[in-house]
Amino acid sequence: AQSVTQLDSQVPVFEEAPVELRCNYSSSVSVYLFWYVQYPNQGLQLLLKYLSGSTLVKGINGFEAEFNKSQTSFHLRKPSVHISDTAEYFCAVRGPGANNLFFGTGTRLTVIP
């Protein structure tokens, strides 16, 4: 079975500062990894995904994530955040034969002007 841990429930950061949202996964097999963003009162939107190949994955809105197999991590980063990045961010994992995604509990990113 797979599981995901997002250690930080809330991350405040000043506008134009860099940010890293942490995600660690647990799995005995190779997995596929995803980051989603949820703006208030909306559904989840896919930010980026890692399937295989290059460990650095670029997504929408200037976000990127790095897959680290030895540390079983998939941290999300952005070099300079904007007010509009204020949202809830979810990391998710899917096993090769799984029907479902397993989600972390989310990280609330608040960008401070």
Next chain:
Amino acid sequence: SQTIHQWPATLVQPVGSPLSLECTVEGTSNPNLYWYRQAAGRGLQLLFYSVGIGQISSEVPQNLSASRPQDRQFILSSKKLLLSDSGFYLCAWTSGGAGVPIYFGEGSWLTVV
């Protein structure tokens, strides 16, 4: 392109009343379909998923049920709502292929009073 719709967007229901949330997917066939619930300030809880018409898997035993009467239609129901059923309900779909993300609808806010 594929789209997913769910309705109603918001509803306020008294305790003990029935519930019906509907979700449809367009532009694809034989999708995997999902119902998630997100309680206020918390992560995502998978309630039901379906890999085909009439095939429903329940992840959490409760007073909710799901049905899939057509290939691209997924319905979440309850005969008698509880206060604890309040939350944000999200329908989602995927093609089921390896590494394919899950895509979410806009969500439905349910408040049980």
